[in-house]
Amino acid sequence: MERPWHLRCIECGVAFDPLVVRYRCECGGILDVVHTFNAINRDRFRARRNSDHPADRSGVWRYREIVLPLADDEIVTRGEGNTNVYRSERLDAYCGVSGLALKHEGENPTGSFKDRGMAVGMSVARLLGVRAVACASTGNTSASLASYAAVAGLPAFVFIPGQHIASGKLSQTLAYGAHTLQLDGNFDKGMRIVQEVCARTSIYLLNSINPFRIEGQKSIGFELLDQLGWEVPDWIVLPGGNLGNSSAIGKGLQELHDLGIIDRLPRLAVIQARGANPLYRAYSAGEAVRPLAEVDTLATAIRIGDPVSWRKCVRALDACQGVVTDVDDAAIMDAKAQVDAAGIGAEPASCATVAGVRRLVSERVIAPTDRVCGILTGHLLKDPDTVISYHQGQLRGIPASLANPAQQVDAKLPQVLERVEAVLDASG
Ligand code: F0G
Numbered sequence: 001m002e003r004p005w006h007l008r009c010i011e012c013g014v015a016f017d018p019l020v021v022r023y024r025c026e027c028g029g030i031l032d033v034v035h036t037f038n039a040i041n042r043d044r045f046r047a048r049r050n051s052d053h054p055a056d057r058s059g060v061w062r063y064r065e066i067v068l069p070l071a072d073d074e075i076v077t078r079g080e081g082n083t084n085v086y087r088s089e090r091l092d093a094y095c096g097v098s099g100l101a102l103k104h105e106g107e108n109p110t111g112s113f114k115d116r117g118m119a120v121g122m123s124v125a126r127l128l129g130v131r132a133v134a135c136a137s138t139g140n141t142s143a144s145l146a147s148y149a150a151v152a153g154l155p156a157f158v159f160i161p162g163q164h165i166a167s168g169k170l171s172q173t174l175a176y177g178a179h180t181l182q183l184d185g186n187f188d189k190g191m192r193i194v195q196e197v198c199a200r201t202s203i204y205l206l207n208s209i210n211p212f213r214i215e216g217q218k219s220i221g222f223e224l225l226d227q228l229g230w231e232v233p234d235w236i237v238l239p240g241g242n243l244g245n246s247s248a249i250g251k252g253l254q255e256l257h258d259l260g261i262i263d264r265l266p267r268l269a270v271i272q273a274r275g276a277n278p279l280y281r282a283y284s285a286g287e288a289v290r291p292l293a294e295v296d297t298l299a300t301a302i303r304i305g306d307p308v309s310w311r312k313c314v315r316a317l318d319a320c321q322g323v324v325t326d327v328d329d330a331a332i333m334d335a336k337a338q339v340d341a342a343g344i345g346a347e348p349a350s351c352a353t354v355a356g357v358r359r360l361v362s363e364r365v366i367a368p369t370d371r372v373c374g375i376l377t378g379h380l381l382k383d384p385d386t387v388i389s390y391h392q393g394q395l396r397g398i399p400a401s402l403a404n405p406a407q408q409v410d411a412k413l414p415q416v417l418e419r420v421e422a423v424l425d426a427s428g
Contacts, residue, residue, distance in 0.1 A: 004036045004069055007211060010311060021128060023195075023209050030312065031211045033068070035255070040065055042261050045226055054079065060116045060219045066255060067222075068120050068215045076123045076152045080115040081219055083107040085227050085373075088342040091354060094335070096361040099371045101233070102339075102354075103224050106346055106379030110172060113220060113245060113377045114144035120216030121206045122148040130204035132157060134197065136190035137207075138241065138301050139169025140378055145206055146176035157203060159183055159190040164300045166347070166383035186295065188306040191242075208244025209308045217245055218252030224373060225262065233266050235366055238375040239352040240270040240279055240324070241302030243313035245377070250316020266373075268322035269366070270313065271356030273297035273332060273349070276304055279313065283324040289314075298329045298386060298395065301349035301378060323365055327355040330398050333390055337402035340387070345380030353377075 003018035011029025016022055024030055045063055048056035055061040055072055059081015064070065086102045105113035118141075125133050134157040135145045142158035149156035156178040160170070162185065173180050183190050191207065198205040208214060225232065236253075240246050246268060256262045272280045276295035282288060292305035307313070316322060327335075335358065336351035353374040360366040380387065386395070393400045409419050 004038075005033050007031045008034045010315070019124070019128060021130065021204060023205055023211070030209055030309065032251070032312075033211045033215050035066070037066065037255075037259060040259050040261060042226070042230060045222070057082070058119065059083065059223045060119045060216050063219050063222045066252070066259070067219055068123075068212065070123055070127075074123055074127055075119075076126060076148060077119050078109040078115065078148065078151060080108050080119050081223055083223070085224070086344050088344065090342045091338060094338045095354060095357045095372075097357065097366065097368050097370065097372055100357065101228075101371075101373045102344065102376050103220065103227075103373060104344065104346065104376045105220060106350065106376055106382070110140075110144045110147045111168070111379035111382055112140035112144060113217065113375070114140045115148070116219050117208060117213035117216035117244070117248070118144040118148045118206065121210055121213040122152045122154070124212045125154060125204045125206065126152050128204065130154070130202065132203045133206050134158065134194055134203045135205065135207045136160070136187060136194040138187045138303055139165045139173070140301055140382065141207065142178065142180070143169050143172035143176070146173045146178035149178065150176050155179065157181065157197075159194045161186050161190060164303055166300055167385055168379075168382040187304050188291070188295075191306070191308060207308065208242055208248075214244060214248040214251060214309075214312070217248030218255070220245070220375060221249045221252040222256070225256070228373075230262060232262050232264055233373045234370040235269055235372045236266050236375070237269040237271065237353050237357050237360075237372060239299070239302055239349050239356075239377060240272050240313065241276070241304040241307065241349070243270070243279060243307040243309040245375075246270045247309045247312035247316050250320055250322075251312070254316075254319050265320050268317060268320040269356060269360060270317070270322065270324045271352045272324065272326045273299045273302050273352060274326045274328040276302055277326040278305055278307060279310060280324045280326040282310075283317075297332070298398070299332050299349040299352055300383070301347065302352065323360065325356055325359055327352055327359055331355040331359070333395065333398045334401065337390065337400075339376070340380060341402055344376070346376040347378035347380060347382040348386055350376040350378050
């Protein structure tokens, strides 16, 4: 079957067939999916929300003409996407803006934005007829891969760091039945090893170095704009680790612009954790990204020193007048406490978004009247241990200004009533 796309090296432009097991060009460059789009009617996307068809209901496949045009029986889906956009006066005040909208990608089936790219990557894995799939992960990609591989009926291998993996993510990976290899090394080491393993075996690599993962991730931007009535915000702000997501959102926006679906591009802001900030360092120095050997942050999802997709991310930043900043763990955990207390909740890496908006507003990069959309990338329950430690005041060096520790009370009615009444009195 003729496919209306091909693969192309982002460095030297060499083209490859649409469906090949390949992640890099001979020159070492990573690959893009380049589409031949037909006329696109954006109203059709919205109309599909009312359909009972699984592909139409998916917040990825609803946009299939601009994601990856597959036939119905080629699609793997768990109804991913369809995530809410929240507004909160509390968070507006915290960040110093009047219109912060937060799109909660933690509401995906496995609790992170990774499901969007995985739906597309796993569909392609099945089309290619591969024997097994694999990824290296700080936890969310592995949870998503494990689930979608189980749904697609493919064996999965995940390579995760020996330490610093949040318990929710590890639980999911084990529960969905992935072969889980915990390496005595960080994510960057796992990323190098998984590429070697996949090159030497017939295992298909489903990290975001896989160009089809990026196509699925683009749908965050598509769905967000659809929810905003295709009114382009001033800013889209998101955390950066391996830099696949920022690359994807930038690529998708550029394509919408080229198609005339939007008339201008929003600005992008990529937020890194201070202890894992190779992109921020490069951006500040006006240089190429240099890998960091040592990284550390409580936001374990973005504990990455050698981001695979940095060149694609720089391209997205150039297209969208992007900025990069970093925030320390205290700022991330403070923002997280605010996001959680607003009733929304998200994992630490996601809250780098909110901490980043706050910093960029204080530095007058973002104006208080700008319309800002932040992406919350993962669910609060991904990392319960960090939440409990925060509220018990047990995170070293992190002021817990919103600590809400559980109170120990005798299981006797008078003592319980006394405690409840004290709280009611104190809150007026
Ligand atoms: N937020 C969360 C919750 C993540 O899990 C990740 C990446 C990011 C942000 C950063 O996105 O890598 O595209 O720049 N997690 C990957 C993983 C690395 O293995 O789950 P990115």
